[in-house]
Amino acid sequence: MPPLLLGHRGARASRHIPENTMASFELCLQHACDGFEFDVRRSADGMAVICHDPVVRGMEVAKTSAAALALPKIEDVLRQFSSWAFLDIELKVGGLERRIVALLRQAPPPRGYVVSSFLPEVLTTLRSLDDDLPLGFICDDRANCDRWRDYPVDWVMPHLDLVNEPLIESLHSADKRVMVWTVNRADDMRRLSEWSADAIISDETELLGSTL
Secondary structure (H helix, E strand, O other): OOOEEEEEOOOOOOOOOOOOOHHHHHHHHHOOOOEEEEEEEEOOOOOEEEOOOOEEOOEEHHHOOHHHHOOOEHHHHHHHHOOOOEEEEEEOOOOOHHHHHHHHHHOOOOOOEEEEEOOHHHHHHHHHHOOOOOEEEEEOOHHHHHHHHHOOOOEEEEEHHHOOHHHHHHHHHOOOEEEEEOOOOHHHHHHHHHOOOOEEEEOOHHHHHHHO
């Protein structure tokens, strides 16, 4: 099967639309992606807001209300995109696990989804709340990536620099799916497809769509 084509924070390479916005998610789908990755943080009032960095426009996300932050919330993304996009929901912090599980139980995205994190404690808490929730472990260094066996995940998500064909084969042999990030060159996209990667995340969504 061909890999899922996913935009990184939407169509991140766009110079006229900010990343992690509804417009950016829409644009990456227009570029023929199957879905997108996006980042989730917890506001001071416990809302799941969409942003990558802990500080936005001088406001610390964890100490500011969702209304003051004026960022999209995960409910907005699910409402607008879950029926027609694969969603990679990356939790940047703990404290949102129950809210995420409740939302996904209420309306699981029919095109597929995964809840991912760099944080083992977040993944462990999610698994304790839902045995069937698709989970992904993100890793960006080799020592950490080798610990995927320790975590209750369905997906392993290594950085491009860590990936070779034997790694993908070994993960598939362990019944894991492989999502590679961030893949911005056409030759890397084609090579990962030939190696049977299950999903590819790219900033360059227009290139990704035209290449694969």
